[in-house]
Amino acid sequence: MTQKFTLKVDGHTHTVDVEPDMPLLYALRDDLGMRSPHFGCGLAQCGACTVHIDGQAVRSCVVPTSAAAGHEVVTLQGLGTPEKPHPIQQAYIDEQVPQCGYCIHGWMMTAAAFLKTNKNPTDAQIRTAMAGLKCRCGTHMAIIRAVKRAAKAMA
Numbered sequence: 001m002t003q004k005f006t007l008k009v010d011g012h013t014h015t016v017d018v019e020p021d022m023p024l025l026y027a028l029r030d031d032l033g034m035r036s037p038h039f040g041c042g043l044a045q046c047g048a049c050t051v052h053i054d055g056q057a058v059r060s061c062v063v064p065t066s067a068a069a070g071h072e073v074v075t076l077q078g079l080g081t082p083e084k085p086h087p088i089q090q091a092y093i094d095e096q097v098p099q100c101g102y103c104i105h106g107w108m109m110t111a112a113a114f115l116k117t118n119k120n121p122t123d124a125q126i127r128t129a130m131a132g133l134k135c136r137c138g139t140h141m142a143i144i145r146a147v148k149r150a151a152k153a154m155a
Helices: 024-031 087-094 104-117 123-129 140-154
Strands: 003-009 012-018 050-053 056-059 072-074
Touching (some): 003 024, 012 024, 050 104, 087 104, 087 140, 104 140
Parallel strands (some): 003 072
Antiparallel strands (some): 003 012, 050 056, 050 072
């Protein structure tokens, strides 16, 4: 049986009428028409669906919509704008990280949450924070450079 839930996504309030256990990812994409985040594995293993809930990076494919109601949800679209990108978004541009771009949501959203608590990360800390994210294009070294660049910009 469906229920109505109020979601605050990227600063805007929306009401969705969905099954309580439906993944937040489906509500964002199917009910709100968002194209960020991406569907990847559906098992919280790849990270393409990563969003922030109250500032924490989570895999939206396994978070029930009911659990997100009443919390602040931020997608990559809400992290920054083309006119004023978040430092991690600008660093990805500057380091020319994206190749296919499918996984980029998970990497950027995870890095943005990580950089809130670690202002001067080492390569090893970045690798640990990003463990479990998948990029088939092999841009891992560029990603590390981008996270370090963003950390400097945020300092």
